[in-house]
Amino acid sequence: xxxxxxxxxxxxxxxxxxxxxxxxxxxxxxxxxxxxxxxxxxxxxxxxxxxxxxxxxxxxxxxxxxxxxxxxxxxxxxxxxxxxxxxxxxxxxxxxxxxxxxxxxxxxxxxxxxxxxxxxxxxxxxxxxxxxxxxxxxxxxxxxxxxxxxxxxxxxxxxxxxxxxxxxxxxxxxxxxxxxxxxxxxxxxxxxxxxxxxxxxxxxxxxxxxxxxxxxxxxxxxxxxxxxxxxxxxxxxxxxxxxxxxxxxxxxxxxxxxxxxxxxxxxxxxxxxxxxxxxxxxxxxxxxxxxxxxxxxxxxxxxxxxxxxxxxxxxxxxxxxxxxxxxxxxxxx
Amino acid sequence: xxxxxxxxxxxxxxxxxxxxxxxxxxxxxxxxxxxxxxxxxxxxxxxxxxxxxxxxxxxxxxxxxxxxxxxxxxxxxxxxxxxxxxxxxxxxxxxxxxxxxxxxxxxxxxxxxxxxxxxxxxxxxxxxxxxxxxxxxxxxxxxxxxxxxxxxxxxxxxxxxxxxxxxxxxxxxxxxxxxxxxxxxxxxxxxxxxxxxxxxxxxxxxxxxxxxxxxxxxxxxxxxxxxxxxxxxxxxxxxxxxxxxxxxxxxxxxxxxxxxxxxxxxxxxxxxxxxxxxxxxxxxxxxxxxxxxxxxxxxxxxxxxxxxxxxxxxxxxxxxxxxxxxxxxxxxx
DNA sequence: TTGTACGCGTTATCAA
DNA sequence: TTGATAACGCGTACAA
Numbered sequence: 099x100x101x102x103x104x105x106x107x108x109x110x111x112x113x114x115x116x117x118x119x120x121x122x123x124x125x126x127x128x129x130x131x132x133x134x135x136x137x138x139x140x141x142x143x144x145x146x147x148x149x150x151x152x153x154x155x156x157x158x159x160x161x162x163x164x165x166x167x168x169x170x171x172x173x174x175x176x177x178x179x180x181x182x183x184x185x186x187x188x189x190x191x192x193x194x195x196x197x198x199x200x201x202x203x204x205x206x207x208x209x210x211x212x213x214x215x216x217x218x219x220x221x222x223x224x225x226x227x228x229x230x231x232x233x234x235x236x237x238x239x240x241x242x243x244x245x246x247x248x249x250x251x252x253x254x255x256x257x258x259x260x261x262x263x264x265x266x267x268x269x270x271x272x273x274x275x276x277x278x279x280x281x282x283x284x285x286x287x288x289x290x291x292x293x294x295x296x297x298x299x300x301x302x303x304x305x306x307x308x309x310x311x312x313x314x315x316x317x318x319x320x321x322x323x324x325x326x327x328x329x330x331x332x333x334x335x336x337x338x339x340x341x342x343x344x345x346x347x348x349x350x351x352x353x354x355x356x357x358x359x360x361x362x363x364x365x366x367x368x369x370x371x372x373x374x375x376x377x378x379x380x381x382x383x384x385x386x387x388x389x390x391x392x393x394x395x396x397x398x399x400x401x402x403x404x405x406x407x408x409x410x411x412x413x414x415x416x417x418x419x420x421x422x423x424x425x426x427x428x429x430x431x
Numbered sequence: 432x433x434x435x436x437x438x439x440x441x442x443x444x445x446x447x448x449x450x451x452x453x454x455x456x457x458x459x460x461x462x463x464x465x466x467x468x469x470x471x472x473x474x475x476x477x478x479x480x481x482x483x484x485x486x487x488x489x490x491x492x493x494x495x496x497x498x499x500x501x502x503x504x505x506x507x508x509x510x511x512x513x514x515x516x517x518x519x520x521x522x523x524x525x526x527x528x529x530x531x532x533x534x535x536x537x538x539x540x541x542x543x544x545x546x547x548x549x550x551x552x553x554x555x556x557x558x559x560x561x562x563x564x565x566x567x568x569x570x571x572x573x574x575x576x577x578x579x580x581x582x583x584x585x586x587x588x589x590x591x592x593x594x595x596x597x598x599x600x601x602x603x604x605x606x607x608x609x610x611x612x613x614x615x616x617x618x619x620x621x622x623x624x625x626x627x628x629x630x631x632x633x634x635x636x637x638x639x640x641x642x643x644x645x646x647x648x649x650x651x652x653x654x655x656x657x658x659x660x661x662x663x664x665x666x667x668x669x670x671x672x673x674x675x676x677x678x679x680x681x682x683x684x685x686x687x688x689x690x691x692x693x694x695x696x697x698x699x700x701x702x703x704x705x706x707x708x709x710x711x712x713x714x715x716x717x718x719x720x721x722x723x724x725x726x727x728x729x730x731x732x733x734x735x736x737x738x739x740x741x742x743x744x745x746x747x748x749x750x751x752x753x754x755x756x757x758x759x760x761x762x763x764x
Numbered sequence: 765t766t767g768t769a770c771g772c773g774t775t776a777t778c779a780a
Numbered sequence: 781t782t783g784a785t786a787a788c789g790c791g792t793a794c795a796a
Contacts, residue, residue: 101550104791114766119792129765145570147550151493152790154484155771162535162552179712184517191536200552201536202495203524217434217480219495219533325716350716357718379512380713383658383683385690437773447784452774463782485772488789767796778785 102146110140122148150200154220162200163406164215164224165190168234169205180323180350181378182395183227186248189399190225197407209234216243223410225402226250230293232257244409246402251293258409260402260419264294267375267391267423268301271345274425275373276309280342285331285351287323298347298375317341328354336362342370343431349374349381349390356388356430371431386429393423435479443473455481483533487553495533496739497548497557498523501567502538513656513683514711515728516560519581522732523558530740542567549576556743558735559583563626565590577742579735584626591742593735593752597627600708600724600756601634604678607758608706609642613675618664618684620656631680631708650674661687669695675703676764682707682714682723689721689763704764719762726756 107118113133120128121137129137140146154160167183178184191201202219206212212234216224223244229235230251247259275282284302289295299318306313319334321327328351335341336359346352352374359370366372366386374381377392398421408415440451446466453461454470462470473479487493500516511517524534535552539545545567549557556577562568563584571578580592608615617635622628632651639646652667654660661684668674669692679685685707692703699705699719707714710725731754741748 101790103789105789115791116766116768116793120765123792133765145546145550147547149488149553149790150551151484151487151553152771153792155482155488155773155790156792157771158792160484178511178514178517178521181511181514181517181713184511184514184520187517187536188511191538195537200548203520203534203536204528205524213478214480215533217478218483220482220484325712353716357716360718379658380514383686383690384717385693434772436771448773449775449785450783453783456774461782466782482772485789486774488772488791489774490789491774765796767794769794770792771790774788776785776787778783780781780783 101149102144104146104148106144107137107140107146110144111136113137159222159410160220161198162202162219162221163190163194163403164202164204164219164221164226166212166215166224166226167203167205168212168227168229169207179325180348181380182348182350182376185378185395186227186399186402189396189401190403191399192396193400193403194407197403199403199407206234223406225406228292228294244406246406246409248398248402249294251297255417258405258415258417258419260398260405260421262393262398262421262423264297265301265304267393268298268345268347269305270301270423271373271375271391271425272302272305273309275343275345275371275431276305276311277343277371277431279369279371281314281317281340282306282311282343282345283317283319283331283335283341284345284347285319285328285335285355286347287351288320289318295347302345323348323351325350325354325357328352328356329358331355332358336364344370344372345375346373347375349376349378349388352388352390352430353381353384356384367429367431373431377426389428389431390426391423392426393421397421434482435477437479437481439477440470440473440479443477444469446470492555492743493553494531495535495552495554496523496527496736497535497537497552497554497559499545499548499557499559500536500538501545501560501562502540512658513681514713515681515683515709518711518728519560519732519735522729522734523736524732525729526733526736527740530736532736532740539567546570556739558739561625561627577739579739579742581731581735582627584630588750591738591748591750591752593731593738593754595726595731595754595756597630598634598637600726601631601678601680602638603634603756604706604708604724604758605635605638606642608676608678608704608764609638609644610676610704610764612702612704614647614650614673615639615644615676615678616650616652616664616668616674617678617680618652618661618668618688619680620684621653622651628680635678656681656684658683658687658690661685661689662691664688665691669697677703677705678708679706680708682709682711682721685721685723685763686714686717689717700762700764706764710759722761722764723759724756725759727754730754 104115108115225246227248319331332355374388374390377390381388441448558579560581620628652664665688707721707723710723714721
């Protein structure tokens with residue numbers, strides 16, 4: 099069976115493409131009532147769905163939004179080891195689907211692939227995760243291509259961003275954690291590679307200093323943001339013997355930490371307090387329930403969908419959009 | 432900055448669209464060597480990327496593959512509560528990205544939305560999860576639209592499918608589990624709504640009967656495939672008091688079960704053996720390590736990518752494709 | 765209401 | 781052998 103086109107509908111109704119197009123787009127004032135009905139019936143009967151390719155070619159946008167997850171260093175695969183992304187994505191997909199937009203999901207592994215993607219699919223806009231410099235974006239700046247950056251600490255003020263208060267959240271978390279079973283360690287990704295992590299580390303440091311605790315570089319454990327590194331860091335922490343509280347900058351890290359501590363027969367929270375960051379669905383469902391910094395991931399995803407559409411439609415949007423975090427008290431502290 | 436088109440390249444090289452197109456598509460026999468070089472240089476310099484919309488319109492395929500997750504009953508959102516999907520997706524995305532294809536992700540909530548999606552984006556093919564009847568697909572049958580069904584037990588032989596041996600796997604799992612601390616319960620989704628779950632239940636039953644254990648309908652607990660239902664089922668199991676082993680048909684269920692048992696002070700595996708199904712990244716990282724049926728989710732995703740491309744390209748593909756499962760021994764049995 | 769040019773890349777046909 | 785011309789596919793929008 100051939101594809102049903104606008105011409106088929108026009109022929110069926112003994113009218114022209116233009117008329118059909120008007121009906122589709124609700125310009126009812128341009129078409130007689132009976133024709134509107136006739137066309138609508140034909141569309142339903144023949145199962146006509148407008149091709150967005152043609153629409154896109156005609157300059158009306160592709161109705162496709164890119165969701166871009168950069169992954170320069172580590173593996174080029176397995177973007178969903180950290181459930182943060184998948185939960186966020188589910189919020190975006192939900193919102194955009196309701197608005198009639200499609201989501202093209204792509205990991206980007208090289209700087210120029212982003213630009214390539216945009217052109218290739220003629221994307222209307224993109225939601226991009228965790229970019230701190232614009233080497234990846236700058237060529238698109240000329241296009242004024244609609245981009246929403248998630249958790250970016252890019253210095254250029256040109257970009258729309260959606261963030262949480264990382265410094266503040268980690269400050270609060272650390273304050274919450276400081277309850278003197280020992281020193282307070284930070285388990286995190288490579289701080290040098292991510293301004294977000296830098297911010298979180300700053301919050302951690304501020305809380306320590308405010309509490310009069312000595313800041314000690316060696317209490318910061320940096321590695322991959324994986325369950326495995328959480329375990330590895332905990333192993334080192336165990337060896338030190340002077341740590342009583344551990345703040346991890348991702349739930350997945352916290353879970354690794356907890357796993358290692360439990361395997362070593364340590365009691366949580368009696369011997370060690372552990373706190374995560376994100377509040378993923380997975381960690382809401384672990385036992386003991388993880389104390390963590392909640393950031394309503396899926397809601398953020400929906401908000402990201404709302405924002406990128408606003409940006410595309412030239413509605414008024416703040417350049418910086420901050421969403422709230424709050425400490426979720428579990429049983430690991 | 433305007434979009435760079437094939438015409439820009441042609442003008443830059445003082446040649447025609449056709450020639451540029453030949454170069455792009457490697458028809459080097461149609462173009463002189465120096466022209467090939469000139470065109471390629473211009474393409475690089477101007478940052479030209481062919482629009483797949485135009486290509487699609489010209490009948491050369493859209494290079495877009497749909498990944499469709501039907502969600503008829505429950506919520507229309509939160510497709511990734513069960514990390515099975517996100518891990519699978521990551522495998523698909525990885526494979527297709529390398530092959531130059533894009534992934535359009537969509538939940539489908541009504542029967543006709545699938546067809547609509549296909550037409551709307553002019554998808555080259557689709558990977559569809561968990562469909563057991565063809566009400567959703569039949570209209571596309573006429574198009575011979577390339578579809579790969581994942582974990583489907585559709586009866587029509589027309590479709591390409593990728594499955595695991597659900598009956599066999601649950602048979603083996605149940606056999607593994609039968610170690611006599613008590614009776615063996617099955618915690619699962621709504622069996623009536625999914626042939627896959629039906630198969631798994633059959634495997635469970637076969638193992639019981641082979642072992643001479645009485646099959647008891649009331650030992651099968653059916654609900655949503657969520658952490659929460661796992662907890663609820665475990666609560667009922669605790670009340671009964673005669674169960675010693677629990678097989679869950681998804682890791683996420685098993686985790687709910689374990690959470691509830693642990694909260695109730697039960698020892699695992701001393702008092703209860705619990706086994707899951709899937710081997711998601713999340714459950715590889717829990718403590719105690721979950722015993723489960725591994726199905727190499729991400730590999731299955733890559734294989735799905737490979738298969739759908741083969742189907743699209745009319746390469747020889749078996750209609751039924753089975754992949755292996757194997758029991759992963761953890762610490763919960 | 766309708767005819768028609770346009771946007772972009774592909775390909776068959778024609779010309780050098 | 782190499783390159784140019786033109787038609788095609790589909791929806792939009794302006795002119796008629």
